Amino acid sequence: MGSLNKQHDLHAAQRKESLAAWLFMLPFLALYAAFLLFPIFRGLYTSFTNARLVGTVRIIGLENYAEMLADKDFWGSMGNTLYFVLISTPTIVVVGFVLAMLINAKLKGTVFLRTAYFSSYVLSMSVVTGLWIFIFQPYTGLINTIITKFGGQEIFWLSTRGIVWLAILMTTVWWTVGFDMVLFLAALQNIPTEMYEAAEIDGASKAQVLFKITIPMLRESTVLVVMLQMIASFKLFGQTYLMAGGGPGTHTRTIVHYIYESGFTNRRLGYASTMSIAFFLVVLGFSLLQRKLFANKEGR
Amino acid sequence: MQHSLKQTSLSRVLTYALSYILALLWLFPIVWMTVSAFKPMGSPVSILSVAFAPPFTVENFSIISQKAPVYIWTYNSAYIAIAVTLIVLLITSMAAYSLSKLHFKGKKIMYIVITMGLMIPIEAIIIPLYKTMADLRLLNTYTGLIIPSLTAPLGVLIMKQFFDDLPNELIEAARIDGAGIFRIWYSICMPLSRNSLAAVGIFTFTNSWNNFLWPFLSITSEKMMTLPVGIPQFQGANLSEFTLPMTVSLVASIPAIVVFLIFQKQIIQGVAMTGIKG
Structure with a gap:
């Protein structure tokens, strides 16, 4: 009888704990479900409709998807985005690696160096683009003032095809390289010092140490940094939109920019949702690939 | 040799x-x-010998407020960032405590569902999120600006990881002493996790302070703008003149830079952590 009562109490306690657990989850979970998960499904539904910002909504099946696949502007902005992924990923990863190596070189003033390289990362998108607009602006901007002072020609950084990408790239490297740098730095500091000491005893040259110890030891982190950087670059919008308006023409219009334009300027929510799904699938692909690469590593 | x-x-x-x-x-x-x-309005600051030599002045800080409601934007940014930070700390630590230290059916699935959120970028949901906020009549309101910053799963995962490291014996001992589930959370787990709370808090604050995309999409009223939305508009109206836009940018950057200089270590650790978890 006593043990039965005890069991009963135990069940009651478990139920109580379970209830409490859900109550603790509830505030976050409700917001998370309503404003992150639900929008994904709502977007999926909207992508099959002709929804506009106002007016009646009709389900039109795969029409938006067919339109997207035939839309030159969609492929154009996808192409621009991938172009940026291709030029920015190696640049930012390599610069981030170099900066991390410099911080890790045990120079005097390491804290100052780290602060200097990282501080731009804490600035807002708008501050960064505003600042670099003034650096690149023709006639009155900083770089052109210096160039013309030494007798050079005006360069129209933000309105010349090709060159505008260089300007966007410089801005983005300056702003975000701190992130990659910190990840490399954490990895560098995890390399056991005994490995370097052993190499020194063996009389290895600096280049040998770099290519035979440091770089191989960073392989895993490099994969991570590359994947994260590709995802970040794929989301490019603010720099190109604020600095060049996607121009000249549509030369720097990215996929997020085109989604924004279709949804908010042209008010075609259905079509914009369709492209959002495509965008989401690409990012998801990158994320899953990254997870897979790391899961493999852990499994070994 | x-x-x-x-x-x-x-x-x-x-x-x-x-x-x-x-x-x-x-x-x-x-x-x-x-x-x-700090240069008098209209100074050609692209000429560096002009920029770095006197005269200097603080007039710009009052002139900018005559041109646009810059200090209202500053207030909006601060209000939202503080509200977001406090709410995030509360709800993420509650959810993390539940996932880490309490037993309930569906815990594993909940953990997977929350981890999945890491793969949803805000850029992919701006259209339906906008429609949802419009339906709820939350566009151009503080609530509408705050909510999308509360759904990031990263804070929950970081806090959970920390709670996982708290010894279960500690919690068992408190339970035997008669402490309830709520009491264990707020008088044992919370005080012990001060460092993690600080890391998540600092991170959340600077992210909110600098947040661009959502406020840019959802605010149309000038009085409701935050600094990141107001700056491009201000600069667009004053492109021929550098000193005033630079002043607005400086005002917008000071809190982030000060927080960074004070909490540098935590911020950098936080970044390393987001990358590792990412």
Whole structure:
């Protein structure tokens, strides 16, 4: 009888704990479900409709998807985005690696160096683009003032095809390289010092140490940094939109920019949702690939 | 021997030169912005000999508020960032406590569902999120600006990881002493996780302070703008003049820079953590 009562109490306690657990989850979970998960499904539904910002909504099946696949502007902005992924990923990863190596070189003033390289990362998108607009602006901007002072020609950084990408790239490297740098730095500091000491005893040259110890030891982190950087670059919008308006023409219009334009300027929510799904699938692909690469590593 | 010593010191000198030149290059735009904000309105600050020489003035800080409601934007940014930070700390630590220390059916699935959220970028949901906020009549409101910053799963995962490391014996002991589930959370787990709370809090605050995309999409009323939305508009209206936009940018950057300088270690650790979890 006593043990039965005890069991009963135990069940009651478990139920109580379970209830409490859900109550603790509830505030976050409700917001998370309503404003992150639900929008994904709502977007999926909207992508099959002709929804506009106002007016009646009709389900039109795969029409938006067919339109997207035939839309030159969609492929154009996808192409621009991938172009940026291709030029920015190696640049930012390599610069981030170099900066991390410099911080890790045990120079005097390491804290100052780290602060200097990282501080731009804490600035807002708008501050960064505003600042670099003034650096690149023709006639009155900083770089052109210096160039013309030494007798050079005006360069129209933000309105010349090709060159505008260089300007966007410089801005983005300056702003975000701190992130990659910190990840490399954490990895560098995890390399056991005994490995370097052993190499020194063996009389290895600096280049040998770099290519035979440091770089191989960073392989895993490099994969991570590359994947994260590709995802970040794929989301490019603010720099190109604020600095060049996607121009000249549509030369720097990215996929997020085109989604924004279709949804908010042209008010075609259905079509914009369709492209959002495509965008989401690409990012998801990158994320899953990254997870897979790391899961493999852990499994070994 | 002599030769190799020379070589080492030469490469040392080059490393020093490279790292300090890069550091100055990296800091230069921020220094330029700061100096320009203190130059009389209309100064041609692209000429560096002008920018870095007197006269200096603080007039710009009052002129900007005559041109646009800059200090209202500052208030909005601060209000939202503080509200977001406090709410995030509360709800993420509650959810993390539940996932880490309580037993309930569906816990594993909940953990997977929350981890999945890491793969949903805000860029992919701006259209349906906008429609949802419009349906709820939350566009151009503080609530509408705050909510999308509350759904990030990263804070929950970081807090959970920390709670996982708290010894279960501690919680068992408290339970035997008669402490309830709520009491264990707020008088044992919360005080012990001060460092993690600080890391998540600092991170959340600067992210909210700098947040661009959602406020940019959802605010149309000038009075409801935050600094990141107001700056491009202000600068667009004053492109021929550098000092005033630079002043607005400086005002917008000071809180982030001060927080960074004070909590540098936590912020950098936080970044390393997001990457590792990412």
